[in-house]
Amino acid sequence: xxxxxxxxxxxxxxxxxxxxxxxxxxxxxxxxxxxxxxxxxxxxxxxxxxxxxxxxxxxxxxxxxxxxxxxxxxxxxxxxxxxxxxxxxxxxxxxxxxxxxxxxxxxxxxxxxxxxxxxxxxxxxxxxxxxxxxxxxxxxxxxxxxxxxxxxxxxxxxxxxxxxxxxxxxxxxxxxxxxxxxxxxxxxxxxxxxxxxxxxxxxxxxxxxxxxxxxxxxxxxxxxxxx
Amino acid sequence: xxxxxxxxxxxxxxxxxxxxxxxxxxxxxxxxxxxxxxxxxxxxxxxxxxxxxxxxxxxxxxxxxxxxxxxxxxxxxxxxxxxxxxxxxxxxxxxxxxxxxxxxxxxxxxxxxxxxxxxxxxxxxxxxxxxxxxxxxxxxxxxxxxxxxxxxxxxxxxxxxxxxxxxxxxxxxxxxxxxxxxxxxxxxxxxxxxxxxxxxxxxxx
Numbered sequence: 001x002x003x004x005x006x007x008x009x010x011x012x013x014x015x016x017x018x019x020x021x022x023x024x025x026x027x028x029x030x031x032x033x034x035x036x037x038x039x040x041x042x043x044x045x046x047x048x049x050x051x052x053x054x055x056x057x058x059x060x061x062x063x064x065x066x067x068x069x070x071x072x073x074x075x076x077x078x079x080x081x082x083x084x085x086x087x088x089x090x091x092x093x094x095x096x097x098x099x100x101x102x103x104x105x106x107x108x109x110x111x112x113x114x115x116x117x118x119x120x121x122x123x124x125x126x127x128x129x130x131x132x133x134x135x136x137x138x139x140x141x142x143x144x145x146x147x148x149x150x151x152x153x154x155x156x157x158x159x160x161x162x163x164x165x166x167x168x169x170x171x172x173x174x175x176x177x178x179x180x181x182x183x184x185x186x187x188x189x190x191x192x193x194x195x196x197x198x199x200x201x202x203x204x205x206x207x208x209x210x211x212x213x214x215x216x217x218x219x220x221x222x223x224x225x226x227x
Numbered sequence: 228x229x230x231x232x233x234x235x236x237x238x239x240x241x242x243x244x245x246x247x248x249x250x251x252x253x254x255x256x257x258x259x260x261x262x263x264x265x266x267x268x269x270x271x272x273x274x275x276x277x278x279x280x281x282x283x284x285x286x287x288x289x290x291x292x293x294x295x296x297x298x299x300x301x302x303x304x305x306x307x308x309x310x311x312x313x314x315x316x317x318x319x320x321x322x323x324x325x326x327x328x329x330x331x332x333x334x335x336x337x338x339x340x341x342x343x344x345x346x347x348x349x350x351x352x353x354x355x356x357x358x359x360x361x362x363x364x365x366x367x368x369x370x371x372x373x374x375x376x377x378x379x380x381x382x383x384x385x386x387x388x389x390x391x392x393x394x395x396x397x398x399x400x401x402x403x404x405x406x407x408x409x410x411x412x413x414x415x416x417x418x419x420x421x422x423x424x425x426x427x428x429x430x431x432x
Contacts, residue, residue: 005333011330021317022318085313
């Protein structure tokens, strides 16, 4: 019979592995995110033609594509649990915090896959090369960590509502606004070749946002999950 | 020694009252059947007893030798089988078992899993995706999972739903084997299952 031995890290890994296996076999969220980002990028590329707007618009476009692609797929981690009636056993048998962290890591993994595909295509199709690539990468990493943390907890909140899509957009916009403002600022500085000092306040804001959102998510998730 | 006590439970959906002031208590080695016509709140009662559902008024309390048990403490000792909670269709039976036993903090060996699926008549189907299972096979798999959790508290809603004659026999045998070592609450309309219990709580009548 089973013996007691699985640590907290083991439980988080188990949730992540379960999400990976399910996603690998169904490709529910991955396809949505990748297709949305590729289609949006292509449409933007054709719309702009040879006329490239300034770096402010290009930085904003980059994060708009990321945000909507994330919104199209990341909510599925909790929505599909409710829709396929698997959330009941998960609530009964799994510790809430391990479920949340496992799902945040999975969403972060999806976002990393998406950006690995999206960034080179963005650079090629929109002919926009970050002049400070290290700053661009750090801003991007902090941005997607915040995006994964925020969208995962919002997905948990909306998953039990009847109008999930609309509620996700309504809830995520105000929550993600500070993240998007800071991330766009950092991306803009990186496009124009500015240094870390020029993006200092935005980097601090983004780092603080990530820490606050992840901490709040973990603190509030028990309540949200057992609601 | 775990004791379940439900005190003055009432449940309403909007203005519609489902049940009112229901009280009962039961403990290890006892089984309680909750019966009643459709819509009388049997499944709702099981949902409330799991700790996931909320009663409109009244309290549910699980207590052990050292007093009241917290949510995590009684969940760790609990197995639930209901047609409304599903396993993961995209995963195989073994992957589902590994997932849920690991989430409960336990490792499960291949031999234990083989034995568990064999005990519910699913020998040789452990590596098949649960999505390819019939409703009856899924129900059997839920019992395999419940068995591996070695529950002290067993909450069952329509315990033989979707099962064929041999499945019903297997499950009733399993429940008999647990009768002295577990606290069982069974929501059912089946005479045989209600007769299996030591006491009956009738809802809606």
